[in-house]
Amino acid sequence: MKRRAFISVYDKVGLIDFAKNLVEKFDYEIVAGGDTYELLKSAEIEVINVAEFSNASGLLSKDFDAVNETIFAGILANSSDTRELNELERLAVKAFDMVVVNICPFEKIVLESNDVSEMISKIDVAGVAILRAGAKNYKNITVITDKVDYYVALNANDFGRLKLAVKAFNLTAAYDRLICSKLAEQTGEKPFKTFNFEKLKDMKYGENPHQKGAIYKTDRMIDYEVINGKELTFNDILNVTEATNLVSEFYDVNCVSIIRHTKPCGVALGRSLYEAYTKAFDCDPVSSFYGTVGFSKTVDAEVAKHLNSMAVEVVVAPDYDEQAIELFSDNSEIKLVKLNTSLKDYRRLTVEEVILTPFGALVQDRNNSELDKDMFKVVTREKPTAEQIEDAIFAWKVVKHAKTNAVVIARDFKSVAIAQGQTNALSAVEWALNYACDGSKEAVLASDSFLPAEDCIYSAIQGRISLIIQPGGSIKDQNLIEVCDKYGIAMITTGIRNYRQ
Amino acid sequence: MKRRAFISVYDKVGLIDFAKNLVEKFDYEIVAGGDTYELLKSAEIEVINVAEFSNASGLLSKDFDAVNETIFAGILANSSDTRELNELERLAVKAFDMVVVNICPFEKIVLESNDVSEMISKIDVAGVAILRAGAKNYKNITVITDKVDYYVALNANDFGRLKLAVKAFNLTAAYDRLICSKLAEQTGEKPFKTFNFEKLKDMKYGENPHQKGAIYKTDRMIDYEVINGKELTFNDILNVTEATNLVSEFYDVNCVSIIRHTKPCGVALGRSLYEAYTKAFDCDPVSSFYGTVGFSKTVDAEVAKHLNSMAVEVVVAPDYDEQAIELFSDNSEIKLVKLNTSLKDYRRLTVEEVILTPFGALVQDRNNSELDKDMFKVVTREKPTAEQIEDAIFAWKVVKHAKTNAVVIARDFKSVAIAQGQTNALSAVEWALNYACDGSKEAVLASDSFLPAEDCIYSAIQGRISLIIQPGGSIKDQNLIEVCDKYGIAMITTGIRNYRQ
Known part of the structure; x- marks a missing residue:
């Protein structure tokens, strides 16, 4: 019996060769619609127009030529069941063996549409319905959604067809998810947050040997x-x-x-x-x-x-x-x-952070803070030198990446001490100064969070720090500045807190 | 003009009342198929069978009575465009105003199916196709997928119908995603990892005031x-x-x-x-x-x-x-x-951890480690007392939750010092001992990661620690044990590392 394929693809790369093979080497009858039909026809490949194949009533526009009983009966047919085969023959159902369908990625539709109506008008209905029907019937139908599968698919067994069906449902799920998000934006919010990662590989383990771990591909990855x-x-x-x-x-x-x-x-x-x-x-x-x-x-x-x-x-x-x-x-x-x-x-890559907790999933922007010259202020009588300011900016960028409470002591673009993971700012100041020994002399001290009390300043002074850089914003800011002024040490407040839990 | 609704629902709660209202108060014509038709009929509600409505050819089984041109033309009709209306009239397209469709949740299908074939045979094709067509045409069609929307939907304007369409695409996306995952499992792997969170609320900010943050609902949340x-x-x-x-x-x-x-x-x-x-x-x-x-x-x-x-x-x-x-x-x-x-x-809640990095998304099991009595060993000549062992277990459970490198000193079920966020184990030991002052006397010391060198033991001895508990597994384990034995201090190795980055 002649095999039968339904073809309707957005991505036409490699299609002509593949279709030629289907017809000439594998004795397939091809049914196609729209521009896929035109393409195959112009390449002189034997192809039947879907409207003709299914005696379409013309009720629907050309895009929906395949949404009819003839096509769906053919795609959903259980042709491997002999009892059902008889019934199919009685009804003259023309069963399919292969469905080759892919659709314009919704990302592309979004980019190319001028307004929402246009975007929505391009949502595919027929292709998705046929893909889903074919994938559901994967035992009888080879569903191809991706040109890379053209030749593998020809020899696919049950297992291979199942894998292709997984790929098809992945496509329809991702497609509808993106539509959902885009339409939701129109309602003024993004009520859903969806991540769909393709596994790259299982890892030997996670953070510890007893934890399973794996790595997945995301759409915001570097090369x-x-x-x-x-x-x-x-x-x-x-x-x-x-x-x-x-x-x-x-x-x-x-x-x-x-x-x-x-x-x-x-x-x-x-x-x-x-x-x-x-x-x-x-x-x-x-x-x-x-x-x-x-x-x-x-x-x-x-x-x-x-x-x-x-x-x-x-x-x-x-x-x-x-x-x-x-x-x-x-x-x-x-x-x-x-x-x-x-x-x-x-640096430009905007990776979100997701923290799954039993109290809900927290999602936040990555901390891409930059110093803001409108908030960056020398608040003391003592003014830092240009070199000290450069070291302060360096230390500020480093302390941003250390775990809260964190303090970095730096000089000449070199971290001298990095205190982190402390549970209060004074501990962090003291740890860093202890660690630095005489390395803190004339160095700068940067804190990721505001310094809450004069003790922090006294410690810095004893460590002979020349410049402190910190967010500021404590109710005690003025007291701290007074201590700085009394002992001739300079301080910058940045207005930017950099907690990193 | 009489309005028209297509109804085919899995969840029939509240349907009879709603349908009665549609017919009696809002002058709707109802088209329904399968058991929805039977239910409405038996409740003496005026209803047209979909097969009859669309002159179904009988090519497809009853489940697919609605997959035909008559129905899709009616659901996709742009009835708000007067020019198109004329064309629809010419073709005698019977346009719909409302689609009420929901399908059996795939989770339920999975639970109730004995094998994969049965599960797959229950994948909905017709309902999803109709929902998607209706949602795409939300300007003309009110799409109801959830009984809670029955009465709100009746008065929905464009905006309300858009929200209902979002809900419909959310349903189809989630449905196909779950099918995809379940079928993928059959291929022996879980190649995709998907999270779909519903937003609970935007938060004032994330970890810092300059970071946007929000909280989402997950399916693994506590109450x-x-x-x-x-x-x-x-x-x-x-x-x-x-x-x-x-x-x-x-x-x-x-x-x-x-x-x-x-x-x-x-x-x-x-x-x-x-x-x-x-x-x-x-x-x-x-x-x-x-x-x-x-x-x-x-x-x-x-x-x-x-x-x-x-x-x-x-x-x-x-x-x-x-x-x-x-x-x-x-x-x-x-x-x-x-x-x-x-x-x-x-404790039983299995929350996964997801870490999005520019190098890929890392996913791991939560660290639910428990002490394992087969690996839990007193490795020194000096044996701990029962009280010391109890304190050691307490300290071990605490240090598991501190950030690496972490050391906990504890006595009488009380943490005396918690060192954490250190970048080497010796620093953590020293920080904890310094912090504890004389509180370390006769206390236990727990480390989250193995102690790499004898220095750690010497420090503990100087702090008069009586028992050390640590994973073990260093190439220097034997040297450490010798130092312990020389100075009469006890040590337990657990075989379990608890890094927490």
Whole structure:
């Protein structure tokens, strides 16, 4: 018996070849409508017009030529059941074996439509209905929604057809979800938040060996590759993200960030990348062991040599020069991540944060705060030098990425101490000063949250800090300023809090 | 002109009344199929059978009586356009004004089906196609998918019909998504991960004032209410989650957890809830200011009095007794969260964690680790007492919720020091011992990650710690044990790492 395919596609790439194969090599009868019919006809492929095939009544416009009993009976027919086959024959149902349908992505419709009415008028009804019918009947119907499946599908068994059906339902689900969101926007709100991720792979485990973990593809991902060493683990991805977040703050200069347990433990800028690296490393050599190191520029041989001599787990950089790659090639312990997306574009990427809690799912914008010159104020009599202000801006950008309560002490574009994960601001100030020892002398001190009490200032003064940068906004701000003025220390308030829980 | 409604519903509650109203008060002609037709007929409501209405050819089974040109032409008709109206009249298209369709939820189909074939055979094709056609044509068609909309829908204007269309597309999107997931499971994997959250409300802001934030409803939420004070903020929800996570570890005894910036800063058990509260508070009174306090049992007047006298922002508890509520009623500054889900059930809730990164979306199981007696080993010559082991288990449960690297020093079911957010284990040990002062004497020390070097043990010995509990698994484990044995300190290894980034 001749096999039969229904074809109606938006994406016509590769269709002519495929249809030719169907007809000539696999003895298919092709039924098609609209511009798919025209295309095949003009390519001199034997094809039956769907309106003719099903004696369409003309009640509906051409787009709906396939919405009729003849077509649906043919697509829903259980042709593998002999009893039913007899019934189908009695009714002269012309059963299909294949459905090749894809529709214009709704994202594209949204982009190209001038108004909502136009957008809505382009919502597909017939194609989706046929796809769903075909996918439901996947035991008898091969449903193709994607040109990449053209040739695999020809030899698909039950299992293969099931996979194709999954793909079809994924398409219709995503299509309707996007319509739903877009229409909802018209009602003045976005009442639904939907994420649909395609699995990239299961990971060995999640944050800990007893937790299952997996990584999924999203539509807001950068392009990257691992060019040396093993696959990235769950925790590696977290660390690489933090390392890249930090260097992306300083994408136009030489910057190095060292991350351990997703927390910065050394960040620095340098005249060369190597200088930045050694400065960052000096901040906390102990924590830097088995750390993840981020670079804002191409890793060269000088840096590579030192990385190789250290216990570094992961490196992330925009690129690695030839000599560097050569040096790493013997080191299977080090994972090299190459960013194919520029750090500038990385910064522009708007990734939302989602936190699922038993009290509800929290969704927020990523913290992309920038200093605002209207809020940035020197509030003390003592005025900082230009160099101190530059260090303060550097420290402010670093402390933004540390966990609250966080305090960064920095000098000469080098983090001297990074206090974080503290549960009050004074503890963070004290931890950082203790850690810095005499490194705090004439350095700047940045706090992610406002300093609540004079104690914080007294501690900074004892540590011989020259400039404090903090959000301000405490009811005690004036008292703090008085202490600063009394002891001749400068303070900037930014008006921007950077909690990071 | 008589208005026309197509009705085919799975959920028949309230339908008879509604249909009666349509016919008698609003002069509707009703077209219905299948058991909806039978139901209306038996209720003596005037109704036309869809097969008769559309002269169905009988090619398709009864479920598909509505899949024909007559019905789709009627549902897709642009009856508000006069030019098109003429054309519709010429073709004798019988336009519809309302579509009332809902389908059996796929969750229910999954539950009730014995095998995949049965499940798939129950996938709705006709109803979804009609819903989508009606929703697309929402300017002319009122689409009702939910009985709660029956009477509102009757007076819906353009805007109201748009909202109903959003609801319809939400239904079809969710339906196909679930089919997709279930079919995908049959292929041996879950290639897609989908979340679809309904917005509960926009929040004033996210983690910081410059970040937008909102909270969404999920299908894995507990039941809770805020019975005093203002609405919970974004950060409140994070803190309440941590506070509840902690007390749920000790749901059958009196437990209090104090959280600041999502981190525990005091946890204790007590003979009374009040005793537990004062013990927890003693751990870090400074951080406890403006903290969130979690209780495992009903808050009574004694506890309420003290909470009222403190600067506490949020309290979460299974309940509050009458006297306590009375005491709080004058205090509009304190937010009281009442858990209507038991802490035992809370523990069973399997919430996944999702972390969206530019390198992919990470999904993992929540860390629900429990001590495993097969891995729980006293590895030293010195054996701990029963009391010490109980304290060790307590400390282990607390340190699991602190941020890595974390160390908890505890004695008599009271956290004495909680070090967290450190970037190496030795720092965490030292911070905790410094903080504890003489509180570490004869206490236990728990680390979330393995202790990597003898220094950690020497520090603990100097702090007069009597028992260490840690995952073990370092290549230096044997050296550490030797130091313990030399100085007569006991150590337990659990085999379970509890990183919490």
